[in-house]
Amino acid sequence: MNPRLHRGLTLATALLFSPLLGHAAGVDKVDKRSTPAAGAPHSIVLSGGKLLTVSHGTIEHGVLVMTDGKIAAVGTVGKVSVPKGAEMVDTTGMTVYPGLIDSETSLGLVEVEADASNRDLVERSDEILPQMHVYDAFHAETERIPVARLNGITNAIVAPGSDDTLPGQDIFIQLAGSSRDAMILQRDCALPLNFGSEQRRNERMEHKFPSTRMGLASQLRQALLDAQAYGVKMHAAEQKHEEWQKGGSKGEEPQFKRELKTEALLPYLAGERPVVVSASEGHDIETAMSIAQEFHLKIVLNRATHSQHILDEIAAYKVPVVFSSIYDFPLPNERYDAVYATPGLLAKRGVRVAFSSVGSSGQPSAQFTRNLPYVAGMAVAYGMPYDDALRAITLTPAEIWGVDKQLGSLDAGKTANVVVANGDPLDVRTDVKQVYIQGQAIPLVSRQTVLRDEYARPPAIP
């Protein structure tokens, strides 16, 4: 069937959305981005459910007030004043928790993965391409976003593919918004730095640098050194230009030719934004970390799936870890749970751990984004405390990506990204019943629900 056939239907069905929890959707016009409605102050009150606040424990019979897109109040039933005229939603028997944050996805960079025409994951012409910006390619209307949203994912990092050492810069998104740009909460929020066998793609090509890890490391060091030198040059040119302006802009304007590739590294060399150091194996982690430390980068460690032999070393780095994927395979002759157990062992050593939906291939796959909560559940099964695991997909990633003032917990003043489900969010059996983004009830509609509903009905033409 033509993959585009049902595109129009999504809109039509969204308009027919009937709320599951017995209240109006709060949206008069709905599209893929689920535009929040403008208008008068509007409050929605979720009352009676179990609140997993993440920041301050569990409230068994809780009330959560959302006003104008923000969480206005959180507390126990009867102890929180409810605004007049608020829309009341009975969440008795439900579990209410903050929207989930996925620390690495390919949302909006790829639609059908085998189809190159809509795949914008990564440039492979060079290992060093920090001037690539995910925001230039982000396709906000991807069918992948509503599907992920339906399982409670409300925010995510979108990163380029990990084929290059420096493949480009990430964005941090919200999975609904009034426009493409409104969905991008932060542009160029982080720079992935990948190190391992995956980037060593020239090994079979004769006479092409770099073909070894030594080559990759030296190429990376050189790029960072070049950027430092460029920074000095650029700073001098800026001063010269300032002096020229101060002097009344007389004579020839001093020129400076910008090199975007090199310039892209400057904010990261200045430690203004995090560099996401991605390596799986212990020795690769050590090499990549030593380079990152040599240049005093602000570090988030990513992957770390085979760090079970250097746990104390990881803890001593004092950097947060995005552990992905928990489904990475154990090495030959390792016990089956060598990777499953590692997030728990890291947490035990005080390491701040976040998760992503990256699968066992080591690359983000858009189809797995919705399974983010089960990653956290798997970590619990193998020893990570439940609260740490839930935090690893809510408040911890909010801290890592610098958005913890707005996201990651049920606290007054934060953005009202809230999920209502019929049970434990980390359990595969649990069904999400409603998702609020900026206080708006998101229609529980995706391309997949449209197909489901279409084929559940008898055919129009017998």
Next chain:
Amino acid sequence: MHSSKAVFILLCASAGLAAVQAESTPPADVVISNATVMTVSHGTLEHASVWLHNGKIAGVGQKVSAPAGAVTVDATGKYVTPGIIDPHSHSALDSDVNEATSPVTPGMLMIDAFDNRDKALYQALAGGVTTELLLHGSANLIGGQAVVIKNKFGMQREAMLFPNAPRSIKFASGENPKRVYGGRNELPSTRMGNFAVMRQSFEDAKAYQAEWGAYNVKQKAGDKTAVAPHRDLKLEALTEVLEGKLYVQIHCYRSDEMLTEENLAHEYGYKLRAFHHALEAYKVAPQLAADGTAIATFADWWGYKDEAWDAIPWNAVMSMRQGVRVALKSDSNDQIRRLNQEAGKMVHYGGATEEEALRMITLNPAWIIGVDDRVGSLDTGKDADVVVWSANPLSTYARAEKVYIDGDLFFDINQPGYGTPHFDGAMHSAGDFGAADDGDAQ
């Protein structure tokens, strides 16, 4: 531990060899007691026991009449299920899943490539998987003949084969054969090409069958001049398909192709056992139910290729509700480690009962393989393939703690090292096959 076994392992260890045993010698009687027993066939029993006797299930219930000398396993607070059965695995085959040098290779036998020390088998065992159908990939329209194994990790190759299991043959349709041969500018490069090649193959088989038929008639009549036709392994296998001697397992995604495959089967008089992947089964479920063809599908994979773009996670339950026999499968060395969680997702997507969900990874895949009379549920007389879980296996939190196959303990989470009583050697790594993409596509 049986003393001769201990000696055997000791000898191997001292010789520096991996311990691979010819056969296992389970205790005569094992009773797993006071557990939540999910029988799959007749409900879930609380505070119940399962009695394993000489490799078979001898009793299931609140009371079992095991002898006094039975080994007792206290499973208070634990869950017990039949062993998980994966009807679509490519484990332990290294990269030998496709003889992609010709689109029709029914004479290729998976057993010839089976590496019984692949770590993927161990990792699946630790996820509670006791039986696997090892299938060819989908590069070819007809890939070859599968092998059914019991996951007795540590046994010699022969001892891991499922005794007297029906033989299956792998067919494929759609994008993969198209791409593999089209990419070489060969036939087939379209779905028309796919089916045209299939038809001609069956015409060739019919001619071969007729040749042998004529010879057999002559020979029976005592004609001494009758000369036996030359045996052709390819045509012989296709003849067995026509004669219903091989179970046909078809890699097929799109609903229209499922219908075309059914038409082709009717045209040549063979039956289809199961569509594998079958991500669009929900569109044609009544037709599949009428033909009695099962599906072996993913819980929630989608969008990795065009023919997976209409996949929905409600596919399995919607198809089941319309009478289709539904199994979940891994097609991946990753997913095979947690098929129990994939089944759990069916409670979420479509509201399957826990028993219905569990049936999708036990009794239904057993039917697809043709061994449902021997495995797939906890019933007296069936093989003692049993898993003890730390928690409800349909949750995210369950760890397989003990895995019995034919009454013998092959995985024990409390044992140091691998947790494998029958294995302490060096594992092979046949690659971490089938991760995020369509594993069959290789």
